[in-house]
Amino acid sequence: MLGTALSGIIILVQVAHASRGDSSNEYTGCYHICHFNNCSSSNDVAVYESSQSLSEKVLQWTCDDECRYNCMWQTTNVFVSRGYEVPQFFGKWPFVRVWGMQEPASVIFSVFNLLAHIIGLRRFRQSVPPFAPLYRLWQVHALICINAWTWSVIFHARDTPWTERMDYFCAFSMVLFSLFGLFVRLSGPRRWRRKEMIGVICGLFFTYHVWYLTRQKFDYGYNMKVNVLVGLLNGFGWISWAVPRVEKRPYARWCIFTVVGALSSMLLELGDFPPVFWAVDAHALWHLATAPLPFIWYKFLENDCLYLAQRGTGYDYKKQI
Numbered sequence: 001m002l003g004t005a006l007s008g009i010i011i012l013v014q015v016a017h018a019s020r021g022d023s024s025n026e027y028t029g030c031y032h033i034c035h036f037n038n039c040s041s042s043n044d045v046a047v048y049e050s051s052q053s054l055s056e057k058v059l060q061w062t063c064d065d066e067c068r069y070n071c072m073w074q075t076t077n078v079f080v081s082r083g084y085e086v087p088q089f090f091g092k093w094p095f096v097r098v099w100g101m102q103e104p105a106s107v108i109f110s111v112f113n114l115l116a117h118i119i120g121l122r123r124f125r126q127s128v129p130p131f132a133p134l135y136r137l138w139q140v141h142a143l144i145c146i147n148a149w150t151w152s153v154i155f156h157a158r159d160t161p162w163t164e165r166m167d168y169f170c171a172f173s174m175v176l177f178s179l180f181g182l183f184v185r186l187s188g189p190r191r192w193r194r195k196e197m198i199g200v201i202c203g204l205f206f207t208y209h210v211w212y213l214t215r216q217k218f219d220y221g222y223n224m225k226v227n228v229l230v231g232l233l234n235g236f237g238w239i240s241w242a243v244p245r246v247e248k249r250p251y252a253r254w255c256i257f258t259v260v261g262a263l264s265s266m267l268l269e270l271g272d273f274p275p276v277f278w279a280v281d282a283h284a285l286w287h288l289a290t291a292p293l294p295f296i297w298y299k300f301l302e303n304d305c306l307y308l309a310q311r312g313t314g315y316d317y318k319k320q321i
């Protein structure tokens with residue numbers, strides 16, 4: 001979906017580097033003591049594992065992770081009691097853990113986005129006849145978005161190098177496929193060879209992107225630049241398509257609203273602040289802000305597919321709904 005595709009850019013700005021919290025003496029001292037006292041023998045680890053809740057086991061929390069989590073809070077309390085600003089740890093704010101989930105608010109708001117796509121896809125299938133032009137294209141895009149938001153839920157529930165990469169790659173797949181969708185929409189009903197060629201180029205570029213980022217240390221800067229570029233092309237491309245058409249086809253306004261909504265929601269990410277109730281930070285709010293956008297986007301797609309179907313056959317499918 002375009003809204004989430006554009007917004008996907010911002011995820012990539014976050015960089016997992018050492019932060020003030022984890023490089024402080026309070027944190028490093030706490031961690032070493034905790035590790036030595038609780039995780040240095042198999043017996044200690046067995047005692048820790050027996051005390052774990054089911055959700056913590058499922059989300060694969062380890063004894064060391066537990067030390068990191070507890071020391072994060074110990075360090076935060078020290079900073080706050082001394083009147084210092086709330087520190088970040090490994091590029092992230094301290095979040096309270098709920099049922100083993102590291103960033104519960106972002107998990108819930110990612111679920112909202114996921115549900116919005118599932119509902120949007122369902123409505124699209126109910127409203128648009130399967131033989132309408134671009135029917136399959138937008139179904140594939142919806143599935144790509146559902147996959148991406150599933151990984152966003154997983155990543156915010158448990159941040160590991162693997163889940164982080166999957167979140168980034170799947171977010172990029174949304175942005176890139178939306179751009180491909182724009183090319184297909186601009187190409188008109190024929191020109192299959194050109195569409196196939198663009199599809200192959202997009203596929204090859206995605207493969208290169210993933211290969212480049214997995215073969216060495218993750219290059220956050222490159223990843224961000226590529227996503228910003230593809231995202232902006234996408235947003236401005238769709239706006240340039242919709243604005244001249246909105247007078248004759250009022251439904252094109254849903255496309256404009258989605259792009260404007262997606263771009264505006266990105267502003268939330270600029271205001272980085274410590275999490276409210278130790279759960280809701282700017283990133284979580286951004287996920288909340290993008291959740292209604294799929295409804296508007298699918299409304300646009302539905303109307304556009306019906307318009308194309310009507311134009312192609314001279315039959316008004318919308319009257320049959």
Ligand SMILES: [Zn+2]
Pocket residue numbers: 011106152156283287
């Ligand atoms: Zn996120």
